[in-house]
Amino acid sequence: MSGVINRYAVLHINSGTYAYAIDSHTLCIRLRTAKNDCKSVIVHYMNVYDHSTNRKKENMAKILQDEHFDLYEAKISQKEKHFKYFFELIGEKEQVFYTSDGFMGNEVKNENSFFFPVINDDEIYKLPKWAEGATVYQIFVDRFNSSCDKGFVNADWNDKPLRSHFFGGDFKGIEDKLDYIKSLGIDIVYLSPIFSSATNHKYDIEDYYSIDEMFGGRKELSNLIKSIHKKGMRIVLDCVFNHMSSNNKIFRDVLEKGQNSQYKDWFYIHDYPVSMEICNYDTFAGCVPSMPRINTSNRDAMEYLVNSAVYWTKELGVDGWRLDVADEVSARLWRHFRTEISKVNSEALIIGEIWNDASKWMMGDQMHTVTNYKYRKWLLDFIQGKIDAVSFWNKMASNKMLYKTMSYNYLINLLGSHDTKRITSVVGKEKAMLALLMTLTYQGIGLIYYGDEIGLIGMEDPDNRRTMPWRKISEHDTEQFRQLALLKKQYPSLKYGRMRPVTDYRNIISFERIMPDQTVEVYVNFSDKDVEIKDRVLLFNYPEINKVNTSINCIKALSFAICIKNQKGGYGK
Known part of the structure; x- marks a missing residue:
């Protein structure tokens, strides 16, 4: 550190993840250095309409650090909802002020401030409290x-699956196993x-207003x-709005009537007549004729799709939706979706399937x-020895910087899904169990892909969609997850606490989960060597x-541990 502040690295924007309302009188403010x-x-702030120099001050906490x-x-609060502010940066050799007009010396005028003109009620960042730190079973x-x-x-x-296979899993079969699912500490199915x-996968929907009879139909789903x-668990359904089945009556109408179809603008048709053989229309993944891509910017298509989800949310008491291929659907549709779903269930959880920056x-x-x-x-890169723990934490910090702090306890951390190789097939069962236990104690919502x-x-689809081998499963196989579920009830920091990486070790993953009255430490050793730690x-x-x-x-070696660091109030005694 030279002592001279690197001005090129300093960043603040008075919107997005750098300035947002968390309640009617409070802003969360960020600065990057x-x-x-x-x-x-230090952030200096005051009411927009206060023209004095009687500013308030708040020390800013360093919440994340990555490689660069x-x-x-x-968090800054005031009775008035109008904010103006600027930053004071103190280095080893200099002190500077960062304002909306750039860097300044000692004299900063009010008009140099960043402005957050007012907090409107509909701009307050809100999340469903019930889902915080939950565990999902897919x-x-x-x-x-x-x-x-x-x-x-x-x-x-027990056959190895092919794409054409149907095994007969159904809603009643899931209902029969709810005690098993609940015992794993699951909050959301x-x-x-x-x-x-x-x-068999049903990501190509033929009728958005019909529950598939293969699974038992509407009555069995309702049960x-x-x-x-x-x-005491919640239900999340999968919402597929990016594309539909070519057998859906809406797309069939386009195939039959061409330019005379009332639905022709619901799709991205290149020319007429429409042909599945030459696939002269946009599809899912650009190459699946049986899954035509929907023009989700079309108002009529948008209303049809959103109304279907509203209908089922109301009729079945759905607690949330997972949005398939969410980053290829119109943002306007998703805004409309959230507004309309919230009218039916203000606490409904909305999860987007997005593989990269989703900010x-x-x-x-x-x-x-x-x-x-x-x-x-x-x-996986860490487990496979491609990076060390320091690099892992740098990468995870870079990713978290993309999102608002309130969302950290909600990010869906997963090791696998129906779209990936099984974690056990990638790293072996011993390390897969350690990784899954880590995922269930890591900050966010942990997801277990069934099995x-x-x-x-x-391996790749369809092999990653094998059947559950119920006859081979014993209570011993899942005892660790039942015990962890009980521990998370006793130590709420494992669910709700903020996270601090412990970077003392290069070859194991360690982190703290912190609440004001309780700190626990998690250690995950994927290596074949024991690692010394402080007494715990x-x-x-x-x-x-x-x-x-x-x-x-x-x-x-090859072990997972949770330790108590400090605690008030007698938890665990």
Whole structure:
């Protein structure tokens, strides 16, 4: 650190993730600087309509650090909802002010300030409290559990799946296993698409207003959702608005009537007549004729799709939606979707399937959270020895900098899904179990893809959609998850606490989950060597799950541990 502040690295924008309202009188303000460039940062602020120099001050906390930058944050409140502010940066050799007019010396005038003119009620960033730090169980319905024999089944339950296979999993089969699901500490059951379709995956919907009879139809789905709610869990359904089935009557009308179809503008037609053979229209992934891409900017298409989700939210008591291929659907549709769904269920959780930077969809008017595939990428790179722990934390910090702090306890951290290789097939069962335990204690919403908890294997689709081998599953196979679920109830910091990386170790992942009255530490050793740590009291250990409430100073090879660092109020006694 030279002592001279690197002006090129300093960044603030008076909107987006750098300035946003968290309640009717409070702003969350951020400033980026070069890594380790400042000893402290202070935000000076006052009412827009106060023309004096009687400014308030708030020290900003360094909340994130990656390879190149530090991110500072402060919450500033005042009775008036009108804000103007600027920053004071203190380095080793200089002190400067950063304003909307750039860098200044000691004299900053009010008109040099950044302005946040007013906090309007509909601009306050809100998230469903019930979903904070939750655990999701993702079910591919056809492969989870079958309640009865069915005529359309064309494979034995334990066969390796082909794309054409139907195994007969259904809603009643899921209902029969809710005690098992609940025992894993699950808060949210997320189902793959359940609307009428001729395929096993049903991501090509033929009728948005019909529940597929292969799975049991509307009545059985309603029974399942009621049972899920009775168990104290929530239900999330899969919403497929980017494309539909070529057998959907809407697209069939276009195939039959061409330019005379009332639905021709619902799709991206290149020329007429429309032909599935030459595929002269846009499709999902650019090459799937059976899945024509919907023009979600078309007002009529937009209303039809959104109204279907509103209908089912109201009729079935749906608690949330996962939005398939969310980054290819019109932003205007998602804004309309959120507005209309919120009218029916103001606490409904909206999850976007987005694999990269999703910040533009998480400004507060579209999605509450997204699938955090970057977590999967960088954790796998660490486990496979491609990066060390320092690099892992740098990458994760860079990713978190994209999002508002309030969303950190909501990002969907996942190790696999129906679109990826199974985690056990990638890193082996021992390391897969450690990774899954880490995911369930990491800051955010942890997702278990059905079967990952028992080490189910599978490579690319359709192999990653194997059936649950119920006859081979014993209580011993999932004991660690039941014990962890109990511990998370006893130590709420594992669910709601903020996270601080522990960067003392290059070869293991360690982090703290922190609440004002409680701090716990998580250690994950994916290596084949023991690692010494400071003396700690062990709360949870895997694979030796019974060795708890003892003092330890070592994390054994291929093991996972949760330790208590400090605590007030007697939790765990």
